[in-house]
Amino acid sequence: MNRPVWVPQTEQMKKTRLYQLMKKLGIEDYDSFYRESIRNIAWFWDEVVKDMKLNWIAPYRQVLDMKDGIAWPRWFKGGKINVAENCLDRFVKDPSARHRLALIWEGDNGESHKYSYRELWVEVNRIAGGLTELGVGPGDRVAIFLPMIAENVIAMLAVARIGAIFIPCFSGYGAEAVTARIQGCQAKWLITADGFLRRGKVVKMKEEADRAADLSPSIQKVIVVRRLGRKCPWNGERDVEWDQLRTSVKTVAPYPTSSGDPFMIIYTSGTTGKPKGTVHVHAGFPVKAAFDAGYMFDVGAGDVLFWVTDMGWMMGPWMVFGSLIMGSTMVVYEGTPDYPAPDRLWEMVENYGVTHLGVSPTLTRALMRLGNQWTEKRDLSSLRVFGSTGEPWNPEPWHWLFEQVGKNKVPIFNYSGGTETSGGILGNHFFKPIFPCGFAGPIPGMDAEVFDDSGRPVRDQVGELVLRQPWVGMTSGFWQDDKRYEKTYWNRWPNVWLHGDWVYIDQQNQWFITGRSDDTLKIAGKRLGPAEMESVLVNHPLVAEAATIGVPDSEKGESAVCFVVLKGKECEGLEEELVEFVAKHMGKALRPKRVWTLEELPKTRNGKILRRVIRASYLGEEVGDLSSLENKAAVEVIRSLARNAN
Template sequence: MEAVTALTSAKLTPLPDRWRLDTQAELLAEARAAEALGPDQYWEWAARHMRWMRPWDELRNGELGDFRYYAGGLLNVADNCVDRHAENPATADRDAVIWEGEPGDVRRITYRELREQVARCANGLRSLGVNRSDVVAIYLTNLLEAFVAIHACNRIGAIYTVLFAGFAPEAVALRLAASRAKVVVTADAAWRRGRAVPLLANLRSARAGIGTLRHTVVVDRTGSKPNLQPSEVGWDALLTQQTADCPCVALEANDPAFLIFTSGTESKPKGVVHSSAGFLIGTWANVQWQVGPQPDDIYWCAADVGWLTFPIQAVIGGLAHAMTLFCFEGALDYPDRMRVLDMAQRHGVTKILVAPTGLRMLRAAGDDVVRAKRPPRLRLITAQGEPLDPETAEWTERILDVPVINAYGQTETGSTWTYPVHGVDPTKPGSCGTPVPGHAYTVLDDLGRPVAAGTRGNLVLTAPFPTLARTIWDDPDRYQATYFSRFPGAYATSDEAVLDRDGQIWVLGRADDVINVAAHRISTMEIEGAAAASPGVAEAAVVGVNDAVRGTMPVAFITLRQGAEQKVVRADVSAAVERAIGGIARLRQVYVVTALPKTRAGKVMRRLLREAAETGSVRGDLTGLDDPAALDFVLEAVRSAG
């Protein structure tokens, strides 16, 4: 395996004094002192920040693949995220969530109000026959009701599963059947890019033949006053009939809290299961180190509720800190790219989490435009979900004058676990920093041997931690085979990474995103980083396509910055890639497009780009595609290039 140098040569930069957080440094020192006594002692330290109904008997038993944390301990997630803040005079009347719909309507809910709504919803679910350990599906976009419904499930010990609002009926049906959901919460519709997405109609198509599904609770989001069918009940009508008296159920720390289906279109969806206490405590820690909560923060997790980042950073982790969260319903670039900054300024947002694609979207608007729109209270950008190229990281810090925290994690890990601690650690643009307390990893070659610094390998985790998924719903054998069979004694992320000379982790992307060009393995992230650094490029996505001579060759899809000349930029990109990586990475083609196809979470759908480049058409599954027009732009570019 050849050394990787193009991405990792940046200089490790100490944090400027203006970005330092003394209280964060003090708390981190306390956490590291606990960790020095043993990794589990750190997790004991973290658990002491929660309210327990009964202390645990055993801190941890078991190892990777089969373990339990806080065995015998009892708590409730809603109690920790909602009730204890509603009972505290200092936070009871603090806004828990500030919400804006795509049309511009705004709603707010305090912790005191949230507690009442959660209790009423919990009683409403019980009136529909939902008992402890029953599954409730939440098929909603980013609405206040999503926060309420999730914590209503937490309150009574029901298991919730959030279904991505962009799923088509077939995808919804598969997940309803696989989860055995008893009740589903949805809306009549949701606003997305100026049109109403028909959630209720999609659900009605999906639920036929789902024998376990008994009731549907419908939020009237658009004011359409839908004609409800016999098994359907209106959200407002249900909650109005209930009392706000609903004590939190005491749950054992390892009881399942929720299941979430990983992305993909398998005939049998893979639902990973997260535990009650483990996910709560791990996400509390995740938000602490990644975001550094401060009393006056208004934190915006600019993700979709169907992406696990949203429960981690907002619904569970954010509320566990009594933060004020901003939540937006619609597309970040609708009606224009400045919607993000306009809303952040309007609502006084201090910290934003966004997928790297969202930052590249801003960059395409032009430096002067973005600089002029900088929200005055903004003090952090944190990114995750896909690789962040160094060029975009440097641009964001320079133009928005904020630190950029690049974090890495997965649906299965239940949190991000490697990144520079906000307000404390030095940064290196594009890297994922170093592991935060409580996590251990290594990088292995394909034979399971540790690789030297500077060499690409397989990223694995070598010790258990509370937020790691405990099983796959109804398929424990698949859990073992998927994550623990390739490298015995370790959790396989299926991502490739490299450790640089400064001890920084660089995640290169999925192992299947590494392309083999004439027997040389090259990460698409390496090529994208070089392409994005080219003047005039706003966004770049690189995929490997079949080639009769070289096996695979990379092609790039790019969008242009304002005022850039297409012909010049295409030539610059090709030259930049060869200059940074070498002739082996020579691009077969550079396609200039108006927009890239993305999911609602902001991830570029590279499988669609690959199919378009190879066949000139796309017949694969379009589930999750945010803006179909972007795919039209891609196909037009490919066909025009001939």
């Protein structure tokens, strides 16, 4: 039987913000609290926003209105609120909070800058004023194509402050991907930089931004941050210096946006079709992000949150709004976690006293391969929680993070949701024991279940992760594409959100994600999540990473084909040895058809392995949108392998 490796202490629980909320509501048992949170979701979210002490420009008259159906709820109806005010102004007005650190930025080259809440508020007001003078108004769309620099956070808050809508774009995108997002919402303004540093090398950005602007007739102005001060092309009629906007010295009052007004459109990439523009509103995404950060991870004043991510991914804005609404400090880092030395990430934890560190399983595997000596030379005693999201875990890197880095004391809070949910559906927390690679269960307010093919709840077998009620933070559809939104999430079972994750709940009521349901294999009638076979492969002493796909098979219906990255050089006969290694541990019926060795797996910069891209490449099918892919050369290698195999 699987056993927990971390058990919360009573005194530890009682210090958390979530416990204080439960106590205030007269509930001391977590399970009872969760049941109440989904029994009356309007009551629950009403109590949450009251406990957060959010500033409402005008109070809401009704917590939840579902007259348009479960797919289109209206939260905090009648209320007016501005996310930028709730991130900054309410702390700036408090003498005890205004000089607290809000943002720490560190560049790839080691330079850094710190902003107090007041200093960040001043910068946001300057840019908000500059944008207003440039003609940006409520409801206008502003694309933000910036590296991980402080100006990225400032731009997001400034755009939201004046009632406009920002579109965060991954810093590694090429012009075509940025163009798709600009054109998708007809953005009129593009904020970019001359470039940034990555592993000591200059990454040009202005040139890509120019190409995107040239391809987008809606763009009126391109605003340029001089991150590097490098010479780059300049269009005198279109380009505007960021510092020119900073000359505005007036204080800009937060625009009184309605609770359901959009402040952000964040696009998600798929393997088919155009990217989906998920719409997030002022009293949606920020509230969900803040609840998960502040009540589940227990991030608060005095804490330092550092999630290794990009603002183009959901966890970037999540970190911004979750940390600021909770009055804590965020770390924004331009570079890579292992440059210029393998202990760069651990050095930052030590230097800034990071309390909450967010990583992905892929990043953990990469750091683990570098050796234990790099963690041992750093003081990591400030760490209180590891956060993990992006993909399922394999046991070996999970245990390495918990045992070697956290010394069996720092819990790993698995956290899984998505761009469309504004945060987590499943998670760990301070109220339940933690089992390796698992989740304690659904987060309060999230009425989650696992369904079989007939739409019935199941235990101890793999099924579809669903949600049976709406929640604060649920995307308000896709930008100008309501039918696609309804077809994507609400089309399989009536009034049930189909999330797309393949999940099972074991006999100890632990939840495990085995992968995306459209990545699932069905071999000789047996459903198999790719993570199951991948976990076996990475237990082989020579395998560092693995990805598994299903391919058509005339006898079994589908067979597994695996791709592995090795810890060292390949030895003769290894691929056949790995096939038998899987068969030995999983049964002969599940023996892979083939195991291929690669130098790298196709993945995004934030560590997601793109199995659907691997499968499409291997089968010679259309791979779809590759804009989030960091290493496109890996796709060509897989295509070449497939050609040679056939």
